[in-house]
Amino acid sequence: MYVEVNNVTKEYATVRAVDQVSLVAKGGEILALLGPNGAGKSSLVRMMVGLTQPDSGQIVYRSAADQQPLTALPSTAFGYLPEDRGLYQERTVLDNLRYIARLRGVHKTTAEQSIQRWLDRFELTDRASEPMRQLSKGNQQKIQLIATLLHEPQVVMLDEPFSGLDPMNQEFVLSVLNDLRSTGTTVILSAHQMALVERMANKLVLMNKGAVIAQGSLAEVRQQLVQQQRLQVEFTQSVQAEQISILTSVIEAVPLSDTRFELTCDDQLAADKLLMQLQDIAPVAEFSPQRQALHDLYLQAVRAEVNS
Numbered sequence: 001m002y003v004e005v006n007n008v009t010k011e012y013a014t015v016r017a018v019d020q021v022s023l024v025a026k027g028g029e030i031l032a033l034l035g036p037n038g039a040g041k042s043s044l045v046r047m048m049v050g051l052t053q054p055d056s057g058q059i060v061y062r063s064a065a066d067q068q069p070l071t072a073l074p075s076t077a078f079g080y081l082p083e084d085r086g087l088y089q090e091r092t093v094l095d096n097l098r099y100i101a102r103l104r105g106v107h108k109t110t111a112e113q114s115i116q117r118w119l120d121r122f123e124l125t126d127r128a129s130e131p132m133r134q135l136s137k138g139n140q141q142k143i144q145l146i147a148t149l150l151h152e153p154q155v156v157m158l159d160e161p162f163s164g165l166d167p168m169n170q171e172f173v174l175s176v177l178n179d180l181r182s183t184g185t186t187v188i189l190s191a192h193q194m195a196l197v198e199r200m201a202n203k204l205v206l207m208n209k210g211a212v213i214a215q216g217s218l219a220e221v222r223q224q225l226v227q228q229q230r231l232q233v234e235f236t237q238s239v240q241a242e243q244i245s246i247l248t249s250v251i252e253a254v255p256l257s258d259t260r261f262e263l264t265c266d267d268q269l270a271a272d273k274l275l276m277q278l279q280d281i282a283p284v285a286e287f288s289p290q291r292q293a294l295h296d297l298y299l300q301a302v303r304a305e306v307n308s
């Protein structure tokens with residue numbers, strides 16, 4: 001199933017939580033919504049799952065087979081992990097999961113098999129008869145995730161699935177999400193863990209103050225965010241900084257020695273073109289464009305918005 005968000009805006013009393021957002025998530029994709037606190041991620045997820053309605057714009061669900069809009073959604077359409085987790089603390093893990101399965105209309109035998117399979121996979125079988133409150137935060141989070149996946153939804157929407165998990169469990173959840181993706185499920189999640197998301201999502205949507213500031217594949221988002229590039233160059237002979245900074249694509253040339261410089265460049269100019277220009281100054285011994293982590297690019301973009 002496709003989820004298509006067309007120019008959606010949502011306002012609360014004093015704040016525009018989602019501002020003209022458009023995106024598409026397809027089966028077999030992991031789409032990650034990223035953004036600082038208050039960026040509008042949860043508000044968007046709540047609309048995508050049908051809990052609230054947009055003030056303007058539309059959310060359209062399409063059949064994966066023929067891309068026609070779906071008017072009636074099957075009970076297996078969504079699995080939603082809300083930001084405020086909501087299982088019964090006094091009831092056992094098993095009771096909670098059976099209850100959720102019943103709510104989702106899963107047949108009893110199928111539910112029992114499915115619960116066993118997921119508890120095994122999450123290494124929580126021996127905790128099945130314990131009340132939820134006895135489980136650590138991370139394990140409760142894993143049970144919540146099982147509750148979201150029990151009915152094998154076509155679209156899984158997860159609000160901050162990695163929060164409260166230690167690195168090992170984050171890796172574990174990441175592998176579960178990758179498996180879902182490989183079986184054709186549409187996975188939409190919100191997260192703060194840029195480094196994790198960078199490794200699994202094939203679509204990134206970076207939000208700030210309700211609006212999308214960049215979206216696409218990792219490479220596309222990089223391109224949208226990168227305005228400047230840092231690199232180092234080592235010449236075989238001494239060179240003056242002014243000889244380099246005079247080049248139109250070079251914003252700044254900081255000498256590290258007589259022969260070595262750190263350059264800040266206009267990213268529009270391809271590295272190989274710049275290398276040719278540097279070779280015209282003096283023979284180049286080493287030339288190393290540095291890739292900035294997405295996390296840093298993203299922080300720069302958010303800060304630039306704050307300052308503008």
Ligand SMILES: Nc1ncnc2c1ncn2[C@@H]1O[C@H](COP(=O)(O)OP(=O)(O)OP(=O)(O)O)[C@@H](O)[C@H]1O
Pocket residue numbers: 012013015016017035036037038039040041042043044083
């Ligand atoms: N029910 C509501 N009533 C009023 N304002 C709301 C409501 N829900 C969200 N907001 C406001 O809308 C904006 C976006 O909030 P939202 O929770 O969608 O952001 P978020 O990106 O999910 O943040 P976080 O990462 O902190 O969970 C915030 O300014 C928030 O205070």
